[in-house]
Structure formats: structure tokens, C-alpha cells
Amino acid sequence: MTTPxxxxxxxxxxxxxxDLGPQPSANAFLAPGSADLEMVYRLAAGICESCTLLQLIDDTPPDLRYSDTYRYEASGSAGARRHFAQVAERLLATELTGADPFIVEIGCNDGVLLDHFARAGVRHLGVEPSKGVAELAMAKGVNVTTEFFGTSTAVDIRERFGRADVVFGANTICSITDIADLMRGVDTLLSDDGVFVxxxxxxxxxxxxxxxxxxxDEHVFYFSVRSVQEMAHRFGFELVDAEQIQQHGGEIRYTLARPGTRTLSPMVGMLLFREAEAGLADPVALRAWAADVQNTRTRLVALLENIRAEGHRVVGYGAPAKATTMTNFCGIGPDLLPFICDSTPGKQGRLTPGSHIPVRPRDAFAGDYPQYALLFAWNHAAEIMAKEQEFSEQGGKWIVYVPGVRVI
Ligand code: DWN
Ligand code: ZN
Structure with a gap:
């Protein structure tokens, strides 16, 4: 496993x-009967010896990942709606206080963030290549240009609207394969004292x-504070803040600014220290992690097989992109998991990519509770478990696998 x-x-x-094996594109949910058209690539991750950036070995074409029928809707959870309301509130109070502020979001999805600026009458623009979700944003009154972000898009936006006080991205910057083109674009678009968050x-x-x-496949990069600091320096910026946030099991909100324009947060140094201690850039430590990942697969599959042998039923809860990785890596198909329920209308009635497990609305779960539910949307556990209290009260058990396999 050492392909340089x-x-x-x-x-x-x-x-x-x-190496997580052959995988389809994570959000390429299939219409029944269309499974033979599936594209598969090898999902493997590696660490750069020089700049420590963890990244995919192979990538898939961006227009395949973010097609017109891209299924993920960012407004789909109360947690995400609450989170982006807070982000908007903070940016309005801190960065967007000038006479006529302007914010650009790279990958605005269904407008879960920009909606707040639209309603506040603040100049904003979403750059979103996936037409389906872009239309959902436009229906909310959000300004969207339906294209990928890069240097030429940035030049065009600057010519039409001027420079931006804030360039923002959430779970999208890690998907832009050409980092140099992205960063030149941000440099073009951002005002002298603006921030890239x-x-x-x-x-x-x-x-x-x-x-x-x-x-x-959507996540080409798995950033750390150290690799983002390197990225900032390389492209003429400074990493001025790194905040830990609770989204998706624990993310970092990075703030980049032009050198010398902002006070440095002590969090940057603290997180750099912690990352070094954790061996995040050490291939040996990462190989030990890879061995643990294999153990998770063995334990989860054994658990599902035991449940089946006991004659009990288990269904999946939530069909996030993460479920594509998990089901394909573990070889979980409809024989072990007859269906997955998911609240996203565009996923319902379809099959999960690669593993071909039918996706059904929540009613299919609540109408006939199984003994076990495998929680793929584990990052929304609190919200989902609160909603599904009756399942637990009736003796139903949740199976989770992050950080390890357990039944609760
Ligand atoms: O990084 C990304 C994040 C922001 O969104 C993208 N690359 C793709 C996507 O990742 P994901 O699909 O792993 O995101 P979520 O938010 O974990 O997806 C949750 C899934 O669970 C959605 O399909 C909706 C579903 N769900 C549900 O069925 N019932 C969610 C909740 C809260 C529920 O109650
Ligand atoms: Zn590198």
C-alpha cells in the first residue's frame, strides 16, 4: 500500500x-434498474511527506460529483439550520458592518446560510455548480451563479460586483481539487482587509x-491546522484563526486574512501542538489508524451477521454520503440491511450508490420498527434519537460505529 x-x-x-476499496461517487443515488451505469474508482487516502496534507490518492471528475441532480440538501437537519443561522449572525456583527458589504459563498447548496443575508438585504452571491440545489436556494430569494468556483469565476464576480468582504465555504473547500486555482480566485476576489472563512x-x-x-470522493482533502497554515503561506495569506466547531462530528473553522491585517488567535498554536502530539502527519501513526479502521469493518459486519442469524431485523437510519463509504467498504448490501430510511425527498425511492440498498421515507421505519437501527447519520445522533424516542421506548437499539462499534 505505498503508491507514491x-x-x-x-x-x-x-x-x-x-485503502477503502472500490467505491462509487458518494451522492450518486441510483434510480432502480440503472445500476449497470455506475462509475467506480479506488477510494484511498495518503499523507503528503512535505506539507502534511491528507488527501485522496485518486479523484473523480468534479462535474460528476456535483451534477445537476446532486442529492444532498444542507437544510435537511435542524442542527445545520441552527448552525448557519449563528454563522450568519456572527458575520453580520463582525465582518459585514461596512456601508455596503458583500459576501460570496463557495458552494452555497440550498442557501441554508445565504438565505439569512438575502433576508437582511445584504449583498451576497452563492457559487453553486449543482443546479438542483442551486434552484432551491434561488427559490428562497438567494442570488446564485450556477458554476464552479475558480480564478476565472472570481475575476468575473469582481468585475460585476466588486471585491468581497467575506469569502465563505462550508464543506466545499476540501472538494476543490485545484488548490492553486482556488486560492488565486480568493486572492482576486477578497478585499484588502477581507477574510476567507x-x-x-x-x-x-x-x-x-x-x-x-x-x-x-467529494472530500479530496482532509485538512489539519498545520496543512491549512502551509496553504495560507503558500498563497500569500495568513491563518489567523482556527476554531473547533461541532458540525459533522467535529470540524475546524479556518479564517485566512492578508498577512498582518488581523490579530493571531492563540487557538492556532494550541491546535498545532495537539496535532503534532496526535501524530496526524506521521505515516506510522496513520497506518495504525488504518488497522483500526479494518477492525471496525470486521466488528460491524460480524454484528450485523449475528443479528440476522438471530432472526432479528436491522435497518439503516440516514443515507448520508458517509453511508456510501461505509456500506461499500464493509460489503453491506440489502441482504444485511433491507433498506435505509432518509428524510431527503431526492434520495427516497432510489438505491444507495454501489451497495444498492433501497432508500425509503422515515414512515417505512416508524411504521414497523425493527429491533436495530444502524445510524449512518451519526453526526445528527442527538437530533435523530430525540425524534425517534418511541423506537427506543419499544426496545429498539441503535448501532453506531464512530468512534467504535457499539449498541445503545
Ligand atoms: O461535506 C458534506 C456534508 C456537509 O454534507 C458533503 N460533502 C455531503 C454531505 O455529507 P453527508 O451526506 O454525510 O451529510 P449529513 O448531514 O450527515 O447527511 C445526513 C443524512 O441523514 C441526510 O441524507 C439527511 C438524513 N437525515 C434523516 O434522514 N433524518 C438527517 C436527519 C437529521 C434526520 O432526522
Ligand atoms: Zn504537499
Missing amino acids: TACRMCRGTVIEVL FEEPYADTIVRKRAFDQIY
């Missing part, structure tokens, strides 16, 4: 540390919390 490959940021050598999956959560199901 070139780092997408610094051209250094990437050492492979984890992005919230992304955290390598530490993926490694130490064993949240390896965050690894899939």
Missing part, C-alpha cells in the same frame, strides 16, 4: 495510508475519532 503520488498542493510525495472536516476527527466514513 504527487501532492495536489506542493507536488511532494503522498504516501498512501488507507471555511469550515471543513478535520483530519483529527477522522483519525482520532475514527470518523473515516468522512472519506469519499
Whole structure:
């Protein structure tokens, strides 16, 4: 498992540390009967020897990942709606206080964040390549340009609207394969004292919390404070803040600014220290993690097989992108998991990518409780368990697998 490959940021050598096997694109939910059209690639991650950026070994074409029929709707959980309301409130109070402020969001999805600026009458623009979710945002009154973000998009936006006080991204910056083009775009668009703020999956959560199901084609990069600091320097910025946030099991919100324009937060140094202690950039430590990942698979499959042998039923709860990684890595198909319930209308009636498990509305779960529910949307556990209290009261058990397999 040591295929050397070139780092997408610094051209250094990437050492492979984890192989999750052949996988389809994570959000390519299938219409029944169309399974033979599936694209499959090898899902493996490696660490750059030079800049420490954890990244995919192979990637999939962006227009395949973010097509017009992209299924994920960011407004789909109360937790996400609450989170982005708070982000908007804070940006309005801190960064967008000038005479006519302007915010650009890279990958605005269904407008869960920008909706707040639209309603506050603040100039904003979402750059969203997936037409389906972009239309949901537009229906809320959000301004959207339906394209990928890069240097040429940034030049165009700057010409039409001027420079931005804030460039924002949530779970989207890690999906932009061409980092140099992204950063030149941000440089073009951002005002002299503006900030580039992005919230992304955290390598530490993926490694130490064993949240390896965050690894899939949409996430090309698994940032750490150290690798983002390197990215900032490389492209003429400074990492001025790194905040731990609770989204998706624990992410970091990075703030980049032009050098010398902002006070440095002590959190940056603190997290750098903790990352070094955790061995986040150490291929040996990462291989030990990869061995643990294999154990999780063995334990989860054994548990599901035992449940089946006992004649009990288990269904999946939530069909996030993470479920694609998990079901394909573990070889979980409809024989072990007859269906997964999910609240997203666009996923219902379809089959999960690769594993071909039918996705059904929540009623299919609540109408006939199984003995066990496998919680793929574990990052929304509190919200889901509160909603499904009756399942637990009737003796139903949840199976979770992050940070390890357990039944609760
Ligand atoms: O990074 C990304 C994040 C922000 O969103 C993207 N690359 C893709 C996507 O990842 P995900 O699919 O893993 O996100 P979620 O938010 O974990 O997805 C939760 C899934 O669970 C959704 O399909 C909705 C579903 N759900 C449900 O059925 N009932 C969620 C809740 C809260 C519920 O009560
Ligand atoms: Zn590198």
C-alpha cells in the first residue's frame, strides 16, 4: 500500500495510508434498474511527506460529483439550520458592518446560510455548480451563479460586483481539487482587509475519532491546522484563526486574512501542538489508524451477521454520503440491511450508490420498527434519537460505529 503520488498542493510525495476499496461517487443515488451505469474508482487516502496534507490518492471528475441532480440538501437537519443561522449572525456583527458589504459563498447548496443575508438585504452571491440545489436556494430569494468556483469565476464576480468582504465555504473547500486555482480566485476576489472563512472536516476527527466514513470522493482533502497554515503561506495569506466547531462530528473553522491585517488567535498554536502530539502527519501513526479502521469493518459486519442469524431485523437510519463509504467498504448490501430510511425527498425511492440498498421515507421505519437501527447519520445522533424516542421506548437499539462499534 505505498503508491507514491504527487501532492495536489506542493507536488511532494503522498504516501498512501488507507485503502477503502472500490467505491462509487458518494451522492450518486441510483434510480432502480440503472445500476449497470455506475462509475467506480479506488477510494484511498495518503499523507503528503512535505506539507502534511491528507488527501485522496485518486479523484473523480468534479462535474460528476456535483451534477445537476446532486442529492444532498444542507437544510435537511435542524442542527445545520441552527448552525448557519449563528454563522450568519456572527458575520453580520463582525465582518459585514461596512456601508455596503458583500459576501460570496463557495458552494452555497440550498442557501441554508445565504438565505439569512438575502433576508437582511445584504449583498451576497452563492457559487453553486449543482443546479438542483442551486434552484432551491434561488427559490428562497438567494442570488446564485450556477458554476464552479475558480480564478476565472472570481475575476468575473469582481468585475460585476466588486471585491468581497467575506469569502465563505462550508464543506466545499476540501472538494476543490485545484488548490492553486482556488486560492488565486480568493486572492482576486477578497478585499484588502477581507477574510476567507471555511469550515471543513478535520483530519483529527477522522483519525482520532475514527470518523473515516468522512472519506469519499467529494472530500479530496482532509485538512489539519498545520496543512491549512502551509496553504495560507503558500498563497500569500495568513491563518489567523482556527476554531473547533461541532458540525459533522467535529470540524475546524479556518479564517485566512492578508498577512498582518488581523490579530493571531492563540487557538492556532494550541491546535498545532495537539496535532503534532496526535501524530496526524506521521505515516506510522496513520497506518495504525488504518488497522483500526479494518477492525471496525470486521466488528460491524460480524454484528450485523449475528443479528440476522438471530432472526432479528436491522435497518439503516440516514443515507448520508458517509453511508456510501461505509456500506461499500464493509460489503453491506440489502441482504444485511433491507433498506435505509432518509428524510431527503431526492434520495427516497432510489438505491444507495454501489451497495444498492433501497432508500425509503422515515414512515417505512416508524411504521414497523425493527429491533436495530444502524445510524449512518451519526453526526445528527442527538437530533435523530430525540425524534425517534418511541423506537427506543419499544426496545429498539441503535448501532453506531464512530468512534467504535457499539449498541445503545
Ligand atoms: O461535506 C458534506 C456534508 C456537509 O454534507 C458533503 N460533502 C455531503 C454531505 O455529507 P453527508 O451526506 O454525510 O451529510 P449529513 O448531514 O450527515 O447527511 C445526513 C443524512 O441523514 C441526510 O441524507 C439527511 C438524513 N437525515 C434523516 O434522514 N433524518 C438527517 C436527519 C437529521 C434526520 O432526522
Ligand atoms: Zn504537499
